[in-house]
Amino acid sequence: ETGVTQTPRHLVMGMTNKKSLKCEQHLGHNAMYWYKQSAKKPLELMFVYNFKEQTENNSVPSRFSPECPNSSHLFLHLHTLQPEDSALYLCASSQDPWNYGYTFGSGTRLTVV
Amino acid sequence: GIQVEQSPPDLILQEGANSTLRCNFSDSVNNLQWFHQNPWGQLINLFYIPSGTKQNGRLSATTVATERYSLLYISSSQTTDSGVYFCRGKLVFGAGTILRVKS
Numbered sequence: 001e002t003g004v005t006q007t008p009r010h011l012v013m014g015m016t017n018k019k020s021l022k023c024e025q026h027l028g029h030n031a032m033y034w035y036k037q038s039a040k041k042p043l044e045l046m047f048v049y050n051f052k053e054q055t056e057n058n059s060v061p062s063r064f065s066p067e068c069p070n071s072s073h074l075f076l077h078l079h080t081l082q083p084e085d086s087a088l089y090l091c092a093s094s095q096d097p098w099n100y101g102y103t104f105g106s107g108t109r110l111t112v113v
Numbered sequence: 114g115i116q117v118e119q120s121p122p123d124l125i126l127q128e129g130a131n132s133t134l135r136c137n138f139s140d141s142v143n144n145l146q147w148f149h150q151n152p153w154g155q156l157i158n159l160f161y162i163p164s165g166t167k168q169n170g171r172l173s174a175t176t177v178a179t180e181r182y183s184l185l186y187i188s189s190s191q192t193t194d195s196g197v198y199f200c201r202g203k204l205v206f207g208a209g210t211i212l213r214v215k216s
Contacts, residue, residue: 043206106155
């Protein structure tokens with residue numbers, strides 16, 4: 001496989017559920033990102049990881065918990081979400097956070113009911 | 114933090130027309146990138162262009178880093194060009210330009 005792969009593509013979850021989003025990159029990049037795109041809003045940065053270390057947390061509520069076990073994998077663990085958390089969650093990777101372009105995955109469309 | 118402003122917010126074109134999209138940023142950036150978001154939500158990289166000019170088929174982009182702006186040119190537009198165009202500077206995205214090309 002090549003590029004950035006996100007699973008699942010679609011997810012419907014109740015407010016009391018716990019679920020995880022997965023992102024995997026096969027590009028040899030060192031930085032990975034989570035962005036949130038709500039309807040009619042710009043992409044909002046959530047988290048940045050560089051060499052497995054979190055370097056940015058954009059004031060994200062604790063009901064979103066990221067995990068980066070290695071430079072190729074990034075997870076977003078979800079628990080007790082609210083309906084307003086329904087959005088498209090996009091993962092990206094790049095060689096580093098400052099000097100290179102991003103490659104995005106296809107996204108996970110999350111609906112919280 | 115850095116502010117990234119895109120214009121126009123919406124654009125409707127007749128097929129075959131040309132257009133220019135603009136991205137202004139409030140601070141210097143060295144990693145400006147243009148994307149096209151398709152109807153399924155996928156963000157497709159168009160150009161990574163910290164400075165200078167690049168061309169790819171009917172699309173080209175110019176970044177003038179010293180004046181903190183970038184332009185995306187679409188020539189001879191096609192209906193498949195429809196979608197949302199985003200620019201990114203550092204970790205921040207602009208609000209996008211929604212382009213609709215009519216046949």
